[in-house]
Amino acid sequence: MTSAVRGTRPAPAVLVLTTYDTDRDIVRAVEAGAAGYLLKDADPARITDAVIRAVAGGTVLSPDLAQRVVARISRSQADLPAREVEILAAVARGLSNREIARALVISEATVKTHLVHVFTKLDVDSRTAAVARAREDGLIP
Template identity: 45%
Template sequence: MSESAGPPLRILIVDDHTVVRAGLRALLEGEPDFHVVGETGDGTDAVRLVRGFRPDVVLMDLRLSDTGAEGGRVDGIETTRRILATSTDARVVVLTSYGSQADVLRAVEAGARGYVLKAGPPEELFRAVRAAAAGGMGLAPEAAASFVGHTAGPGPVLSEREIEVVRLLARGHSNRAIAGALFLAEATVKTHLVRIYRKLGTENRAATVGEAVRLGLIELT
């Protein structure tokens, strides 16, 4: 249970099962630092509600059954992308019955800040919500284990190219110098940095290097 005296975290629940939404609402509102501002069962409506309610955290079911107006299926991954494209404030935590490596990687790549299994203990869900709201990552143990061997470090949130960029950041390189070292356009380096900041929950170069070191993604020499 949080001891924060600040305003409660505003949470939007997105799940296409009414009973699941009711159970989640009851769990979350039992925590004094959580406040459920709304709920929905489809991805298209979720994007609209994020604009209206401006939640701090969106709990996202991975496999929604919603079909968008264009006729394509809007699952939790696509809904996450749409939410983050329209809101820089909301953090998405995926809540699902599945924990395959492919699903975890797709969710994180889409910008999710957490991945929790529905069968897990409530405390894992609460930790993930608080971690995401604070700008970090909240992964259930099963989800974190899916990353093992995928990249070089114990906190493998970044792609190999993004890790190369961070290594050069750690050496004090400018965007232009990084572009030259990696044979990239300077605009491409800026795009990588935006994604790196989002994934690590950081806002500047120094904090990014520090977080990458803490996660074991790079080593300072």
């Protein structure tokens, strides 16, 4: 939505006012061209100031949100091959290594090897953490 609005000419400033404060949502809004991102529970004076700053061409993020966005963007996103993403998606669906191996016609040992590589690349140490990080990074739905 933000990118569609920003794609019009002249492009208006977009300030996102929402209840969603996930890193993924914030980064997506900023990447789409939003001038700012505030939570609905922000002080009304802060919201008014944000609108004025956005219209003037400024960027509006609370210090906490700005720090989270910078950390998220600067964290290198893992480059997983299609097979590792496929296995990770199967893990996200709750399949066991044995079930994944059967579905992909590979050995359980191969599944385990792929998962070890995924854990290393995502800097995690469990299946749950790998799925959470992959979702955060947009690698799997």
